[in-house]
Amino acid sequence: AQSVTQPDIHITVSEGASLELRCNYSYGATPYLFWYVQSPGQGLQLLLKYFSGDTLVQGIKGFEAEFKRSQSSFNLRKPSVHWSDAAEYFCAVKGWAAGNKLTFGGGTRVLVKP
Amino acid sequence: NAGVTQTPKFRVLKTGQSMTLLCAQDMNHEYMYWYRQDPGMGLRLIHYSVGEGTTAKGEVPDGYNVSRLKKQNFLLGLESAAPSQTSVYFCASSGEDREVETQYFGPGTRLLVL
Numbered sequence: 748a749q750s751v752t753q754p755d756i757h758i759t760v761s762e763g764a765s766l767e768l769r770c771n772y773s774y775g776a777t778p779y780l781f782w783y784v785q786s787p788g789q790g791l792q793l794l795l796k797y798f799s800g801d802t803l804v805q806g807i808k809g810f811e812a813e814f815k816r817s818q819s820s821f822n823l824r825k826p827s828v829h830w831s832d833a834a835e836y837f838c839a840v841k842g843w844a845a846g847n848k849l850t851f852g853g854g855t856r857v858l859v860k861p
Numbered sequence: 862n863a864g865v866t867q868t869p870k871f872r873v874l875k876t877g878q879s880m881t882l883l884c885a886q887d888m889n890h891e892y893m894y895w896y897r898q899d900p901g902m903g904l905r906l907i908h909y910s911v912g913e914g915t916t917a918k919g920e921v922p923d924g925y926n927v928s929r930l931k932k933q934n935f936l937l938g939l940e941s942a943a944p945s946q947t948s949v950y951f952c953a954s955s956g957e958d959r960e961v962e963t964q965y966f967g968p969g970t971r972l973l974v975l
Contacts, residue, residue, distance in 0.1 A: 756901065783966075790865070790951060790966035791904075837903055848894075848919065849964065851903035 749774040749842050751852035759858045760828050768823040768855050770838030778840040780821040781849070782812055785835045794836075797821065808832070833859040863887055865967035867952050873973045874942045882937040882970050884952030892955045893935035894919075894964065895927060897948040904951060910935055942974045 750773045760766050772778060779798045783791040795806025802814040812823045821838060838852040868883040884893065891912050896904040906919030910929040924946060926938045935954075939946060949971050953964040 751903070753903075788968075790968045791953075792966070793963050796963070839903075848906055848909065849904075851905070853901045853903045 749778060749840050749850045751838050751840050751850055753836075753838055753852035753855050755855045756853070757856050757858065759860060761860045762830055763827050766823075766825045766828045766832070766857065768836050768838075768857070770821045770823065770852060772819050772821065772838075772840045774819075774840060774842055776842075777814075777816060778842050780812075780814060781839040781841070782806065782810070782821075782823050783837045783839060783851075784808075785837065785854075787834070791837065794823070828857075828859055830859050830861065833857055865952055865954055865965050867950075867967040867970050869970060870968070871971045871973075873975065874939075875975050876943060878942050879938070879940050880942065880972075881939075882950055882952075882972075884935045884937070884954075884967060885933055886935075886952075886954040886965070887933065888954060888956070888965065889932070890954035890956050890965075891932075892962070893929065894953045894955075895925070895935065895937045896951045896953065897921065897946075898951060898969070899948050907937065907950075942972075944974045946972065947974045948972060 752771045781796045782794040785791050795804050797804045835854045835856045837854050839849045865886045894909040895907040905921045908927040910916045913932040916927045928936045952967040955962040955964045
């Protein structure tokens, strides 16, 4: 069975500072990997996804993520956060076998200090 | 395009009452999903549908029923609500269940069961 762990429940970062959110997964092979963002009171929006190729993936809103097979990780980064980046971030995995569905991590809530 | 819409946005129920949550999408997507979101647990799949007239159980299906009579609509029913069903419910849709399909999410329905 696939699973996702986001070790950090909350992260506080100053505006303009860099941000890194951790994601570790468990799956028998390389799964498809996603990062979603949820702004307060909103649904989830896809930031980026990885399924093969270059292990550094660029997404929307200036985010990027790096897949590291040896560490079973898919960490999300942003060089300089903006106040509008305050939100909850979810890592998700999907096994490549037919019928597999998305499995989400517990989420990391990001607070941005002025 | 409105994307994915959910009705209602918020509802309060008493234990034992029933209700139906409506999800509608205008993207002609084959696949639709119902998730519940609880603090620290990310999103968990309740039921999903791979096409009109089909439904299948997800990770946490107990206490819920679904129907997909029309391609654009996916209904989630609670026959006898329980306090444990207090949650935020999200609907999502996607085009095809292959490779890295993107799921598009609705804004959510906040349900409180007293």
